[in-house]
Structure formats: structure tokens, C-alpha cells
Amino acid sequence: MRIFSFSPFGYEGSLVSVEVDLRRGIPAVDIVGLADGAVKESRERMRSAITNSGFEFPAERVLISLSPADLKKEGAGFDLAVAVAVLGAKENSRETNEDDSMWTAESPEDTGDSVLVMGELELNGNIRPVRAVHAAVCTACAGGIRKCIVPEANAEEAREVSGMRVFGAQTLSEAFCALNDSKAFTQKERSGSSNALAGIPEGSVNIEGVLFAPVSPELDFKEVRGQTKLIRALQIAAAGGHNILAYGPPGCGKTLCMQRFPSIIPLLTPDEAQSVTRIYSIAGLLPHNSPSVRTAPFRQPHQTATIEGMCGGGPKCTPGEISLAHNGGLFLDEAAEFRTSVLQMLRVPLETASITLSRAGRTSVFPADFQLLMSTNPCPCGNYGSTDKLCLCSARAVEQYWKKFSSPLLDRIELRVRADNNAGENTKGVSSEELRVQVARAVSAQRKRQGKRNSKLNASEIVKFCRCTDGAKKILNEAQEKLGFSPRAASLCMKVARTVADMSEKFCIDEECMQEAVDFRKAEGNALTDMGML
Missing domain, CATH: 3.40.50.300 (P-loop containing nucleotide triphosphate hydrolases)
Structure with a gap:
């Protein structure tokens, strides 16, 4: 499973691949990839949200890589993607049970099953809405990604993009459970064509x-x-x-x-x-x-x-x-x-x-x-x-x-x-x-x-x-x-x-x-x- 998020800059913005590596060493969380202050602070929000949602935070040393590495990452929209990637790496480590191996939240060879994940985490595991969801979903859809997990408040915004299957999550637990449940993702029913009359004021x-x-x-x-x-x-x-x-x-x-x-x-x-x-x-x-x-x-x-x-x-x-x-x-x-x-x-x-x-x-x-x-x-x-x-x-x-x-x-x-x-x-x-x-x-x-x-x-x-x-x-x-x-x-x-x-x-x-x-x-x-x- 490949996990992507979105870095809003200008009109275009950029998709960001989120990778997590669990390795031996003193327990710590490191983020690499030109992360700004808001993204670096996601380490603490993500740790509290995972613990308060009933999950076990990895006891290993956690390395989070946001690529492309030379692109500056800004905003709190990476919180949910990072948390889901960490939980995926933890689950993968349990399945493999190889103490000397390196675990990542994505497999570089698997390019067909990708998901866009965006959202800001509260300490209790709830998900807050973020900006640029519509732009992110449009960019992801153009890049061949057909599934996304976004805050429930942004779900309708994401569903306006034709061809995208969306899951609106309210908590971290819901987002992680939906990650491997293809039936949880839905798309807007459109009558006739993609030019549905969405957003037209009542009484027009x-x-x-x-x-x-x-x-x-x-x-x-x-x-x-x-x-x-x-x-x-x-x-x-x-x-x-x-x-x-x-x-x-x-x-x-x-x-x-x-x-x-x-x-x-x-x-x-x-x-x-x-x-x-x-x-x-x-x-x-x-x-x-x-x-x-x-x-x-x-x-x-x-x-x-x-x-x-x-x-x-x-x-x-x-x-x-x-x-x-x-x-x-x-x-x-x-x-x-x-x-x-x-x-x-x-x-x-x-x-x-x-x-x-x-x-x-x-x-x-x-x-x-x-x-x-x-x-x-x-x-x-x-x-x-x-x-x-x-x-x-x-x-x-x-x-x-x-x-x-x-x-x-x-x-x-x-x-x-x-x-x-x-x-x-x-x-x-x-x-x-x-x-x-x-x-x-x-x-x-x-x-x-x-x-x-x-x-x-x-x-x-x-x-x-x-x-x-x-x-x-x-x-x-x-x-x-x-x-x-x-x-x-x-x-x-x-x-x-x-x-x-x-x-x-x-x-x-x-x-x-x-x-x-x-x-x-x-x-x-x-x-x-x-x-x-x-």
C-alpha cells in the first residue's frame, strides 16, 4: 500500500509520498524531507493520537520520510498520513516478526494500490478539516490515484472530483480500518455525465x-x-x-x-x-x-x-x-x-x-x-x-x-x-x-x-x-x-x-x-x- 499526502504550494501543489521505517535503536521519531515546523510538530500529535485511539505506538526508532526530499513540506495536513503510515508499519512488523528487518509502510514495487490521505489530528484521535483538499484530490486523480481518506468535513469536497472514491473519516481508528477495506470508499452518484449540477444555489x-x-x-x-x-x-x-x-x-x-x-x-x-x-x-x-x-x-x-x-x-x-x-x-x-x-x-x-x-x-x-x-x-x-x-x-x-x-x-x-x-x-x-x-x-x-x-x-x-x-x-x-x-x-x-x-x-x-x-x-x-x- 502506497500512502500519499499533499503539499499545497501555489496553484499546482505536489503529491508527497509518506514512508516509515522501524529500526532498532533508542525510541525516537525522526522526520526527514524538508519538513516545516507544523509538520515536525506532527510527531507529538501523532504519538498522542495513536495512543489515545487504543493503538500501541512502536517501541522502535521511527524514521518518517517525506519525498520528494527537496520539496518543502508545510501545514498540518500530513498528520493523518504519517499516523496511518506508522500504524501500517507497526502492523507489518507484527506479521513478519523479523527483528532484524526493516519495515516500511509502502512497497516500492507495488504502484497499483495507492491512497491519498489528508487530515489534521487532535490529541484524542479526532480528525480536523484541512484546506486544499479539492486541489489535492484533483492532483491525485490526475496521477492515477483513485482512493482517498480525508476528514469527514472535507468528504463532499473530495467527492466532487469525478472518478475518486472517498472515505470521510472522523477519527484515526476509522481511517486506519478503512485503509484495507475497499468497500469503505464511495464516490458520488452522478446522473448523466460528470457535469452534474453540484453546488447550484436553491431557487436558481x-x-x-x-x-x-x-x-x-x-x-x-x-x-x-x-x-x-x-x-x-x-x-x-x-x-x-x-x-x-x-x-x-x-x-x-x-x-x-x-x-x-x-x-x-x-x-x-x-x-x-x-x-x-x-x-x-x-x-x-x-x-x-x-x-x-x-x-x-x-x-x-x-x-x-x-x-x-x-x-x-x-x-x-x-x-x-x-x-x-x-x-x-x-x-x-x-x-x-x-x-x-x-x-x-x-x-x-x-x-x-x-x-x-x-x-x-x-x-x-x-x-x-x-x-x-x-x-x-x-x-x-x-x-x-x-x-x-x-x-x-x-x-x-x-x-x-x-x-x-x-x-x-x-x-x-x-x-x-x-x-x-x-x-x-x-x-x-x-x-x-x-x-x-x-x-x-x-x-x-x-x-x-x-x-x-x-x-x-x-x-x-x-x-x-x-x-x-x-x-x-x-x-x-x-x-x-x-x-x-x-x-x-x-x-x-x-x-x-x-x-x-x-x-x-x-x-x-x-x-x-x-x-x-x-x-x-x-x-x-x-x-x-x-x-x-x-
Whole structure:
């Protein structure tokens, strides 16, 4: 029997083989294989747990090897694997009864019968849940391991991985007894295919084949009065996965609208949910009662967030906010108050949809395919461009305020909206259910046509899928000449126009769709245009 555990580092992590050798000598427990403090302390937890569970701790000298030897082992998740391996070695020594022999918990020749074991031990033998179980089981399954023993609290999380047989243990005794009992391992029954509808919130609705979570009353757009243009931009952003920037005076409703954005985002597909669930499992943020993440993430970090907090890192190379927002939205409220270095760090992940982290000689690549939503004031005092209030900021102050964003970052934002205090304040609010209809229509069309969101189309796919009428091409060409659109800006306009056309069930992009995309891009009559940043 080969016993494996898992060392979480970055997005990938590594499987760790656990070997135990019982030999003559002064009774002691030695752990080799670059174990950190938490892993070395497992010697005492493991000894007490074995004794308090009714087993006899080996009287020989115990050598525990964690391989590969040059990989640093971190965390308390090795406790159960080490304890089970020690008990297996003790049992093997009784069966062989050869005093001069060396016993190990695994036979190097036997590679077919392997098991993944994870869990933290209490002194009384109970097993505590650990993080990164989903990631560990996925890695083990990819490596050909089909059985795992995990804490009962993590069992459903492990069963979400197709093809893995799982035993959820509450105590060390249960885990050791199950080790040689193949009937104790079970896997989740799946109806139809591996794309089972796991983790879908109760009350979710299906609109044209696209699933949406139930609308929370406090996040319903019907509570918003006015800001019709901003709500329209958010609807387009949800339909095509586009980035958006809203700017306007304080109190006009920018944050109010942005925080309701999750109510019109579709649920994740099973394929999208796999990577999101793995990230949240690694970060230790996966709820025990929700083994799979199907709701699109929506992260709202504070303005004091550091580069490490946003992009990830630390001793264990844990995911940052942009990875936690993978396949969802990252909302930066009062974006101009974030550090300039933090804002500029977003530029590459917005293009590559991933981020590469290097820590202590090791490299890990986290997915970071997120939508960027930003809201900010037009100037430090907030009154620039207002018709009824006086702006007290100098031209230099306004320029410095907007230079925190930089043109390369703003050039990657497809939708720019100015929100005013009197922007349709008497108009009736539109509910999230009504907004979802066009979003679902567009998402369904994109999935059938190209299998991804319009915002992710590359140059060749834009030519193939974004067919325009002659009038639409003329509008875009004029915008490039008169407004100085960059090639990137022109391609982003094409993507937004394609989304608008999908929302209206139009095969080709017509003049109306292109004009709306250009209008959201140019955002004329504001501080950004005056400074030549848009």
C-alpha cells in the first residue's frame, strides 16, 4: 500500500509520498524531507493520537520520510498520513516478526494500490478539516490515484472530483480500518455525465439555458432610481464579460449600482467552476457546506490592499484578489485611492488572464480571468464637470489624480460611464430579473457560437464572428479618425458591439450596435477627455 499526502504550494501543489521505517535503536521519531515546523510538530500529535485511539505506538526508532526530499513540506495536513503510515508499519512488523528487518509502510514495487490521505489530528484521535483538499484530490486523480481518506468535513469536497472514491473519516481508528477495506470508499452518484449540477444555489432559475442564482432583495436593481446609462453598461458588461469604469460626483449611485452587478451574472458552468473551486480550496475559503463553487466570485478589496494582497504570494504562494475573482468580478471602489503600483499591476493579468508568481525558487501560475469594475470621482473634491457645484481642484491636481490610472490601463477598459446626480432620478427602476433576459440571450449565443465570452475573442476570432454592416464599419472608422482610437480600442469596440448585437439577437453588427459601443468608449464631455486620457 502506497500512502500519499499533499503539499499545497501555489496553484499546482505536489503529491508527497509518506514512508516509515522501524529500526532498532533508542525510541525516537525522526522526520526527514524538508519538513516545516507544523509538520515536525506532527510527531507529538501523532504519538498522542495513536495512543489515545487504543493503538500501541512502536517501541522502535521511527524514521518518517517525506519525498520528494527537496520539496518543502508545510501545514498540518500530513498528520493523518504519517499516523496511518506508522500504524501500517507497526502492523507489518507484527506479521513478519523479523527483528532484524526493516519495515516500511509502502512497497516500492507495488504502484497499483495507492491512497491519498489528508487530515489534521487532535490529541484524542479526532480528525480536523484541512484546506486544499479539492486541489489535492484533483492532483491525485490526475496521477492515477483513485482512493482517498480525508476528514469527514472535507468528504463532499473530495467527492466532487469525478472518478475518486472517498472515505470521510472522523477519527484515526476509522481511517486506519478503512485503509484495507475497499468497500469503505464511495464516490458520488452522478446522473448523466460528470457535469452534474453540484453546488447550484436553491431557487436558481434557467433563462434560455443559462442559470442564474436567486436574486437577493438587497442586491436587486429595482431599488435603484435613475442611472439608466450606468445600468445599461453593467448589463452589457455582464453579457459579454467586459471591463467597466464609472466616474461621477460623490453620492450619485456609482457604488450602489456596481455592488448589484452579481445579481445579473450567470452561474458558472461546470468547467468554469472547477478552477474556481480549486483556487478557493487552496486559499482555505471553500465552505464545508458548499463543496463546489458555482456562483461567480465578486471581490471588493479595500483601498489599502497591497500588491501581494492583490496578485498573491506569501510563504505558501497563496492566491490574491485577482485570482479569487477568477471567472467573476473584481470591483475597485474609489479606485483612485488605490496605490499606483497596485493599479498598474492589473495591466498584464487583464491581457493574459493569468499571473505567474515566483517565490523561494519556485514558480506557480494562477488563473486570473476576471472582469475589472472600477468607480471613482472625477477629481479629488468630486465636483469636476458638475453644473451646480464648484470644483476647487486645480488643473494640476485633477491631472495628477487621473494619472494614477495611466493611459495603458484605461485603454483596456471597454465601457466608460459618467454618472450624474440627476441622471434620470425620476425614472422607475428596472429589476434584475428583467435585465437578466438580455444577458442570458447574449451568453447563450456566445456559448453556442464560440464557446467563450466576447471579451476573450482574439484578433482572428473578431474577424470571424464580429461581422459588421457597411454602416457599422463606417461609424468605427470615423471614430478611429476623429477620436484617435488605438487598434486595441477599435477591437474592443467590435467586441462590445458584438455583445450588444447578441443581446438583441442580431446576426450582424449594425449601425445602432456599433454606435452604442463607440459612445461607451469615447465618454465625451468629461475630465478624462479633456486630458486626452480617453
